[in-house]
Amino acid sequence: MKQQLAQILTDVVQQLKDQGVIPSDAAPRIHVENTRDKTHGDFATNLAMMMTKMAGMPPRDLAQKIVDLLSDHPVIEKIEIAGPGFINFFVQDTAKFDVLAQIFEQGDAFGRCNVGQGKSVLVEFVSANPTGPLHVGHGRGAAYGASVANLLDAAGFDVCREYYVNDAGRQMDILATSVWLRYLQDQGEELTFPSNGYKGNYILDVAAEVRSQFANRLHKPAFEVFANVTPDEGMEDGDKEKHIDALIERAKHLLGSQYYDVFQIAVDAILGDIRDDLEGFKVRFDNWFSERSLMDTGVIDAALEKLQKAGKIYEQRGALWFRSTEYGDEKDRVVVRENGLKTYFASDIAYHFNKLERGFDLLIDIWGSDHHGYIPRVRAAMQAMETNPDALEVLLVQFAVLYRSGEKVAMSTRSGQFVTLRELREEVGSDAARFFYVQRKSEQHMDFDLDLAKSQSNDNPVYYIQYAHARICRVLEQAREKGYSFDLQQGMQNLELLTEEHETYLATELAKYPEIIARSAVVYEPHQIAYYLKDLANGLHTYYNASQFIVDDDNLRHARLTLISAVRQVLRNGLALLDVSAPESM
RNA sequence: GCGCCCAUAGCACAACUGGAUAGUGCAUCGCCCUUCUAAGGCGAGGGUUUCAGGUUCGAAUCCUGAUGGGCGUGCCA
Numbered sequence: 001m002k003q004q005l006a007q008i009l010t011d012v013v014q015q016l017k018d019q020g021v022i023p024s025d026a027a028p029r030i031h032v033e034n035t036r037d038k039t040h041g042d043f044a045t046n047l048a049m050m051m052t053k054m055a056g057m058p059p060r061d062l063a064q065k066i067v068d069l070l071s072d073h074p075v076i077e078k079i080e081i082a083g084p085g086f087i088n089f090f091v092q093d094t095a096k097f098d099v100l101a102q103i104f105e106q107g108d109a110f111g112r113c114n115v116g117q118g119k120s121v122l123v124e125f126v127s128a129n130p131t132g133p134l135h136v137g138h139g140r141g142a143a144y145g146a147s148v149a150n151l152l153d154a155a156g157f158d159v160c161r162e163y164y165v166n167d168a169g170r171q172m173d174i175l176a177t178s179v180w181l182r183y184l185q186d187q188g189e190e191l192t193f194p195s196n197g198y199k200g201n202y203i204l205d206v207a208a209e210v211r212s213q214f215a216n217r218l219h220k221p222a223f224e225v226f227a228n229v230t231p232d233e234g235m236e237d238g239d240k241e242k243h244i245d246a247l248i249e250r251a252k253h254l255l256g257s258q259y260y261d262v263f264q265i266a267v268d269a270i271l272g273d274i275r276d277d278l279e280g281f282k283v284r285f286d287n288w289f290s291e292r293s294l295m296d297t298g299v300i301d302a303a304l305e306k307l308q309k310a311g312k313i314y315e316q317r318g319a320l321w322f323r324s325t326e327y328g329d330e331k332d333r334v335v336v337r338e339n340g341l342k343t344y345f346a347s348d349i350a351y352h353f354n355k356l357e358r359g360f361d362l363l364i365d366i367w368g369s370d371h372h373g374y375i376p377r378v379r380a381a382m383q384a385m386e387t388n389p390d391a392l393e394v395l396l397v398q399f400a401v402l403y404r405s406g407e408k409v410a411m412s413t414r415s416g417q418f419v420t421l422r423e424l425r426e427e428v429g430s431d432a433a434r435f436f437y438v439q440r441k442s443e444q445h446m447d448f449d450l451d452l453a454k455s456q457s458n459d460n461p462v463y464y465i466q467y468a469h470a471r472i473c474r475v476l477e478q479a480r481e482k483g484y485s486f487d488l489q490q491g492m493q494n495l496e497l498l499t500e501e502h503e504t505y506l507a508t509e510l511a512k513y514p515e516i517i518a519r520s521a522v523v524y525e526p527h528q529i530a531y532y533l534k535d536l537a538n539g540l541h542t543y544y545n546a547s548q549f550i551v552d553d554d555n556l557r558h559a560r561l562t563l564i565s566a567v568r569q570v571l572r573n574g575l576a577l578l579d580v581s582a583p584e585s586m
Numbered sequence: 587g588c589g590c591c592c593a594u595a596g597c598a599c600a601a602c603u604g605g606a607u608a609g610u611g612c613a614u615c616g617c618c619c620u621u622c623u624a625a626g627g628c629g630a631g632g633g634u635u636u637c638a639g640g641u642u643c644g645a646a647u648c649c650u651g652a653u654g655g656g657c658g659u660g661c662c663a
Contacts, residue, residue, distance in 0.1 A: 033602060036609085046605060049643065059643065083606045084643060129663070171663055241662090319661050330589075330659075337661040344663045372590055373658040396591075398656080440599065445592065445656065452598090452612090461611070467625050475622045482622090512602090519602065531600060534610075538627095545618085545627040586625070 001075070001098075002515065005032045005043055005089060012069045013047075016055075021065065026054045034512060041080065041088035042096075042508065048085040059085025093504050097495040099511040103566045104488065111513045111573050115522060116157030122355055123149045124289075125366035126278070127164040130271040131175045132200050135418040136448065137368065139281070141397045142421070143437035145366045146283040147526035148395070150577045155521035160360070162287045164351060167267050168295060169344060173248045174198065175270075176263040180218065180251055181225075182207035183262075189222040194247055195233045196240040206269045210262055218262065220254050277422050281430050282579035294350045300342060303353040303385075304335060312384045322349070327380035349381040356387055364524075369396040369443065395524055400437070400448040409450070419450065428460070431580045435462035438578055439530045461534055465571065466583055468537035471544060472568040473584040476561065479550045484557060491562025494555040498563060502543040506567060509536050513570050517577075526578065533574045540567050 009030050017024045028050045035044050048063035055062050063081045070079060075095035080088045103110045125145025128138045146161070153159045166172070178197040182204055185191060193199065210218065229247055233240035252259045271288075278284070294300050304320075307313050312323045313335070320336035322345075335346040355363050367374070375394050383389045402409035402419060409419065424433055439461070440446045479486050498504070513532070520528035549560045572582040 031605095033605080035606090036601090037606075040606070044606085046644095049605080052643065086606065131663095166663070169663065317661085321661090334661045339661080341661085343661070347663095368657095369591070370657055375590090398591080401656090443591065444599080447598070449598085463625055464611090467623085471623065471626085478622045516602085523603075527600080528602085531610080538610090541626055542628085544622080545624095548622070550622050586623080 001091065001095070001511065002032050002034075002043060004073075005045070006030050008070065008073065009045060009047055009066075012066055013051075015069050016051075016065070021057070021062075022051055022055045026051070028054070035088065040082060040086070041078075041090040043089040043091070044086050045089075046086060048081075048087060052085070063087050093499065094496050096504050096507040096511065097498065097563075099507060100495065100562065100566045101492065103510065103569050104492075107569065108573060108576075110569060111517050112154050112156070113514055113518045114156035115518050116152060116155045118156060118158055119361040120158040120160070120359070121152055121362040121364060122160045122162055122358070122360040123152065123364045123366070124162045124164055124355075125149075126283070127166070128274065129166045129171055130267055130274060131171055131198060132270065133202055134274055134277050134421040136402060136421055136424050137399045139421040139424060139433065140400050140437045140442075140446070141366055141368060142278060142281060142283045143434045144395075144397050144442050144526065147434075147438050147529070147578050148364070148366070148524050150579070151517065151521040151524075151526055151529070154517050154577060157362075157521075160287060161285045162289055163285045165271065165288055165290050166344075167271075167290050168292045168347070170245075170248075172263065172267065174244055176259065176266050177244070177248045177251045178203050179206045179210060179266045180255070180259075180262050181247070183210045183218060184220070184222060184225065186211060187216060187219045189219075189225075191222040191226065192232065194240070194244050196244040197247075202270070202273070206266050209269055210265055213265065214258075214261070218255060218258060225250050225254065277420075277425075280425055281421065282434065289351070291347050291351070294347055294354065299354050300346055300350040303350040304342075304346060306353070307335075307349070307381070307384055310384055310386075322377075322381065322384070324377045324380035324384075327376070327383045329376040329380050333377050345377065348378060352378060352382060352392070353385060356382075356385070356391070361391070363392045365392065365394045367394060367396055369398045372396055393524075395442060397442045398445050400446045402448050402450055404450045424450075431466070432460045432462050434578055435465075435530060435580050436460065438526050441525065441527050461530075462580055463586075464541075465533045465537040465575065466581070467586055468540040469568055469571045469575070469582045470584060470586040472540070472564045472571075475544075475549050475564065479557075479561060482550065484550055485554065486561045487558055488562055488565065490555065491558035491560075491565075494559040495562070497556050497559045500543075500547060502539065502546055503560075503563060506536075506539045506543060506563060509539055510566055510570055513574070529574055529577055533571065536567065536571060536574070540564065540571075 009032070013028060013030070016022050017026065028047060030045070030047065032043050032045050035041055048066055049059045052059040052062055060081060063085045067079055067081060067087060075092050077090040077092045079090070082088050123145060126134070126138055126142045128134055134142070149159050149161050174196065175198055181191060181193060181197065186207055225247070227250070229250060230242040231238040232243040255262065304313065307322060312326070314321055314323065318338040319334045321332045322335050324333050325331060333345055334343055335349065336342050352363065378394070379389050379392060382392050428436070476486065498507075516528055516532045520526060547560070549557070549564060551557045551560070575582045
């Protein structure tokens, strides 16, 4: 309907050009909007106001000219000019129910569209270091990324969901060493755990796994481990960074190749836990991309070589630098350190290089907003590799600030003090958590009140929507139990009996669903789905309270049950985009 | 210091991306269960959209500045 109006208006603009009312090279944007206020009709356009300058004519006069050019349309009841120059369209009530046929025909596919035109897009999200369990901060990125991916899929993009596994680098060495030290403590060694090591209880579990595989074969005396090690923070001449690095060196030296066994056990255990966790959160990935595989297959060297050939790499103070300032970054960035080790950034250049090689049309990176300073250098690398920098879209997610009993909860991965995603899921449920996260615009700061989320559900709007779905299921079930017939075909033939305000409201609302998907997909805003579903559920609840659905009048009953069946389908489709379940009873 | 993001009712958030009288949920107050689930509905109060300018037919939305908050500013990841 909306598109039809847009088409009609496009024709009118052409006629205005022909008549010389507006210049022939004018290209006004045709915009048809859903009205907020029913007295303004069903659709409105601001076309006259947009063109007032190019036509040199007051908007209302121009609006009149446009209306005069509009030919009769079968489903348009009337057209009005209102306010400063809006043109309001009133659609015949019966036409508003046309969407129902489409809903039943398309079923679960209703709402899908093709604005993506099959373009391939890689959505990379979560990508948390496998150094510990996911916490509630990661949860927001996971919920947002998964919903964005679902949305893009529904909008006709060919989506690949990917998790970048940082299974290389110093943090992982710190992890492996932390595990080994805990193992040694378990073996009865007295030692002071490094202040910079990972202290969470999950490390003890991994250490236990090491023991079950190696018994006491990795046992070394503590005095040997700590021999000649730079003192830890708090001691004389102490330095926590040097201390942990020295311990890593000792671990590698004393364990030899078995160090990598410990390392692997740690990565497998923690990554396995993360996978389980995400699975329980209904967040699924098509690909888990290993950072180490970039090294093993020489992609990093290839990418650096490419930059080198382009003259974008230079040497200074023993390190290799990338000229990111040539592309607007604040300063040039080191890719190979003085000690010969490649930086994380080098891996990331290679990773994005690899993503491009795989032939995606669009790359979406979803990062925590604390990484925003990183965007210019990655974008710079993309440009230096002579690719279209617009192929990269970085979406930032603000961290959720946790509150418990009105107090801000301090969190730090290293200290092991954090609320895990798993804990959150177990306490509030996956459905509520997913919905709660995605309700807010991603770049908005978000206060996550744990007491509220954990408290029994009244404030969790997800129940409100699920309840609407369950209610419909229950009504249909009741009709059966009470021996009332319900036939969709007959319902479709009697839709003209649906004349109540609540009924036309619901039909109008249902018709909006496809465009909500299209719009929210292109701007990566799944919260629009959440708000839409709340509105739709509200419409249903209101209707439920106002009207009896299971009535003796056969035709009316068929029609009403048909309408709520359509509502049920759309609720189900929308909830599926958010990976929230649509229960049949509650 | 410099850079990026943010600021909307007491609280948490929307506002179709520049449109008409800025909405929704909590919370507060008043109604509605002998009825298909009250995990629901209806109604009321609550606003100088942080402040000051600017752009235009029209601004919560765009521009400039101020204020307040978050983050970043490593040869860490």
